[in-house]
Amino acid sequence: MPLISLFVLVQLLGPDGQPVSDLERIDGRMAEGPLLQLEPGLHQLTAGGQRATFFVPEGPGAEPLRLQVNVRPLPGDFGVAIRRHRHVDESAAVPPRGAVDPMLPQALGYELGPTLPETIRVARYADNNCSSTFLRVDEVPLESYVAGVVNAEIGVFAAAGSGEGVQIPSGERRTRVFASFQTFAVAARTYVVWWYLRQGPAADYHIKDGPCNQVYKDDRTEISTAAATSTAGQILVAEFDHNLLDKHEYASACARRGSLPSYKSATPVDPADIIPDDGLSRVCVRDWCGHDRERMAHQDNPLFPAGNRSLVRGICQWGSVERAVRGDSYLQILSHYQPLLTLRTIGGEPQLGGLAGELTAADSGAPVVGAQLLLSLDGEERSTRTDRQGQYEFAELSPGLWQGHVRAEGYQSQDDHILVEAGSVRYAHFQLVAGGDEPELPDAGPVPGAGDGGSIDPPDAQRDAAVGCGCGAAQGLGFPWWTVFLIGMGFFGPLRRGRRRATPPL
Structure with a gap:
């Protein structure tokens, strides 16, 4: 090596x-x-x-x-950069795409190409403060950058339901809030691609790592990575032109006072255009209930006293987590806050992943044969059984955080969340504890690896007493139990094998 x-x-x-x-x-x-x-x-x-x-x-x-390295610093220069950086006047007008139909909404944006950028150059500042010391420029793969932004911006939502309002058991939080993380994976990707097109591919940097743009940090979590991979290549575009990318904003909270979607006039604001964000159950992170309070936002809200700065544009972060907790998908959340946008996937078919592992008995370490594994993600369901070695395998799974359920006769069932990443195989091993009242498993086809020599059924310990395992009958007749087993295999083995072949595995 x-x-x-x-x-x-x-x-x-x-x-x-x-x-x-x-x-x-x-x-x-x-x-x-x-x-x-x-x-x-x-x-x-x-x-x-x-x-x-x-x-x-x-x-x-x-x-x-x-x-x-800049060993002779000039006024306004901070430290050293891998690439010399330049500052762009963010208030400068975005160049128009050219002639537009005056009957359509007027937008200033950029024409999308057939692919998204592979990497993003991120200007790094001390303490993620755009006004602080400039440190360096990092070149980060796009989807890795998205995961870093999602965790930095809304990573705290992984503990949603731990305070007042809606109470969520810790084991359910990832599932209940995941749609919010997916929402902001799409929002973060859309926002950074706009900056990439604005700055140009050859720019010294494309975006800053602070709240002046969107916060990016090096930390990633399982849920932020899953949000990025499960929405890979998806960005928000104009409903009237799928090749148009404009600057679509978002904010922390709107104090339940609503938000203004893209392509609605911000000056002056028509109150009828404001998307309401009330009527949601309170969701808090410990003692932080961010959707309750007034937040500094983009501009004044015409429905409230002047100068309150309580109108945000685009997606509301705290509103998104409350919608996710009540059961909305990320597509529903996006369509609520951005009704004039649509979702576009760029870069071809999303890359798939895999899952493999083994099931063993917790007390003995022996492989558990014929156990059933059930996976579900956004309405998609997959099922398989363990083979003679207690091993299982799933191929061509969509990236994301799958809900897994494992069950086997004679053992307690298990539930877990399993992250599947694009382009790789995740290994997940389970140890099953004896006991439980699991029902007899439905026929899911032959156990993998059984071959043409016959199939292996799950243990018969929980079989219906009316049918019986034949053990008592053998003893009553005075025959050893194994003679009945051999006779049964001789008569019924071919029949059982034929039935199994007629039922394809899932």
């Missing part, structure tokens, strides 16, 4: 693009030459009496990584 280097070979360049000649120290240690072996992460150098901070990414390849 090849060794993986923990260090990156780096060559530091000055503002003129030439190697730093007066390099003195790196992280407080004497610099030994122009080529340095450094760990990925943030470092500090001293050169010519000046200090600069620079960031080394992971594994760039066999060739030395050439990093340009």
Whole structure:
């Protein structure tokens, strides 16, 4: 197995693009030459009496990584960047797409191509504050970026139902709030693609990591990753033009005062255009009930006193989680807040994933043969049985957080949530505890791996007493139990095998 280097070979360049000649120290240690072996992460150098901070990414390849560092900072320049950055006036008018039909809603946006960007360049700032020290630019795969934004923006909703209002058992929270996470995976992807098109593919950075754009952090969770993978490639586009991408906003909360959807006039606002957001049951995260309070929003609400800044545009985060908890899908949530938009998937068919593993008895470790596994996700259901080794496998599963149910005669059933990611096989192993009153399993076809030599049925311990296992009858006749078994196999084995072949496996 090849060794993986923990260090990156780096060559530091000055503002003129030439190697730093007066390099003195790196992280407080004497610099030994122009080529340095450094760990990925943030470092500090001293050169010519000046200090600069620079960031080394992971594994760039066999060739030395050439990093340009600013050892002579200019006013307004902070630290060092992998790429020189430029600031764009966010208030500048977005160039129109060209001539538009005056009878259609007028929109300023960008023409979508056949694919979405593979990576996003993210300008990183200290404390995720766009007004703070600029640290570096990270190049992040699009779907990984989306997962990072979802967790940073609404990750707290994983604990929804832990305070006042609707009470949700901890084991059910992921399922109840998942639609909200999917909603914001679509919203975050739509928003960053708009910035990508605005800045241009060759821009030094496409988006900032703070609330001036949308918050991005390096942390990801199972539920945020599942939200990104299960909605991969989906963005919101204009209902009247599926090739048009505009800037579609969202906000934390609207204090139940409603929100203004895209393509409705913001100046002045027609009160009839405001989407109501009341009538929902309160959902809180411990003592935080964010949808109750006034929130700083995009503009004044004409239905309330001037200057209250309580009208948000687009999707309301706290409203989305309350809608998810009551049972709305992410498609329903999106259509509520953005009725003039539609969902478009770009990049071909979404990549599928797989699931495999084994079932064993908790007390003995023996494989559990013939156990049934049931999976469900957004109305899609899949089923299979374990083979002679207690193993199972699902192929071509949609990415997402599947609800799993495992049952076997003579064992307690189990329920769990299993994350399936695109392009990979997830391994999930179960240990079943003896006992329980599970009903006899329906015929789901032959046990995988049984072959043409016959099939293996689940254990007969729970079989109906009226039918009986034959054990008592054998003893009453004075025959060993195994003679009855052999006779039964001789008479009924071919019949049973024939019936099994006629029932295809699920």
